[in-house]
Amino acid sequence: MVRPKVHDEALRRRLLERAGAMLSAGGPAALSLRTLAHDCGTSTTAVYSLFGGKPALLNAVLEEAxxxxxxxxxxxxxxxxxxxxxxxxxxxxxxxxxxxxxxxxxxxxxxxxxxxxxxxxxxxxxxxxxxxxxxxxxxxxxxxxxxxxxxxxxxxxxxxxxxxxxxxxxxxxxxxxxxxxxxxxxxxxx
The missing domain is CATH 1.10.357.10 (Tetracycline Repressor, domain 2)
Known part of the structure; x- marks a missing residue:
C-alpha cells in the first residue's frame, strides 16, 4: 500500500510565502521555524521534511523570489x-x-x-x-x-x-x- 503524502506542494508554497514575509519583516534572524510552522498550521517536522532545515528553506525562498x-x-x-x-x-x-x-x-x-x-x-x-x-x-x-x-x-x-x-x-x-x-x-x- 502506498503511503499518502502528508506534506504536499500546497503546504510547501504556504511555507515559502510565509517565510518570505518573515524575511521581509526582519531578515534571516527573524525566521523561526517553530513560528513559521505554527503560522502555517503545521509542525516543524513538515518544514524539515520539505526543506531539510533553515539554510535550505532560506535558499528555497531566495530561489522562488x-x-x-x-x-x-x-x-x-x-x-x-x-x-x-x-x-x-x-x-x-x-x-x-x-x-x-x-x-x-x-x-x-x-x-x-x-x-x-x-x-x-x-x-x-x-x-x-x-x-x-x-x-x-x-x-x-x-x-x-x-x-x-x-x-x-x-x-x-x-x-x-x-x-x-x-x-x-x-x-x-x-x-x-x-x-x-x-x-x-x-x-x-x-
Whole structure:
C-alpha cells in the first residue's frame, strides 16, 4: 500500500510565502521555524521534511523570489533599445509589486547581492545593446548607467510602496526613465 503524502506542494508554497514575509519583516534572524510552522498550521517536522532545515528553506525562498522576479524581467528586445530599457524598468516595478515580501527578501542582509545581480545583469545587457546600436552615447559606461537606472526604478518602487508618490505612478516612472535616458542619447548627426 502506498503511503499518502502528508506534506504536499500546497503546504510547501504556504511555507515559502510565509517565510518570505518573515524575511521581509526582519531578515534571516527573524525566521523561526517553530513560528513559521505554527503560522502555517503545521509542525516543524513538515518544514524539515520539505526543506531539510533553515539554510535550505532560506535558499528555497531566495530561489522562488529570483524565479518570480526574473520572470518579470524577461523583456523581449524590440526595435528600439531605449524603449526596451523603459519597458524593463516598468517590468521591474511590476515584479516588485507582484510579490513585495519576496522582493524584500532578495534585498535583505546577506541575500542582497543576489537580488542586485538579478536586477543589474539584465539592465546592463540592454544598456550595452543600446550603446552598440548607437541609441545611447558611445562613451557611456554600461555599468554606471545600469546602476543609475536601477537606483531610479528601485527608489521609485520603494517610494510607491510607502505611499509617497502621486496617483498613477506607472506613466510617471516611464517619464522619469525617458528623462534619464534622454540625457544619454547619442548625438544626432546630419
Amino acid at each position: 529570483l524565479l518570480r522576479f526574473t520572470a518579470h524581467l524577461a523583456v523581449v528586445p524590440g526595435d528600439d533599445p531605449v524603449a526596451d530599457l523603459v519597458r524593463l524598468g516598468a517590468a521591474y516595478r511590476l515584479g516588485a509589486l507582484a510579490d513585495p515580501h519576496l522582493f524584500d527578501a532578495m534585498f535583505t542582509g546577506e541575500l542582497q547581492p543576489v537580488g542586485a545581480q538579478a536586477a543589474l545583469g539584465r539592465l546592463r545587457e540592454l544598456v550595452e545593446r543600446a550603446v552598440e546600436d548607437k541609441a545611447l552615447r558611445p562613451d557611456l559606461d554600461p555599468a554606471t548607467a545600469a546602476v543609475t537606472l536601477w537606483a531610479t526604478v528601485h527608489g521609485w518602487v520603494s517610494l510607491q510602496r510607502r505611499g509617497l508618490l502621486p496617483d498613477d505612478p506607472a506613466p510617471r516612472l516611464e517619464e522619469a526613465l525617458h528623462t534619464v535616458l534622454d540625457g544619454w542619447r547619442a548625438p544626432v548627426t546630419i
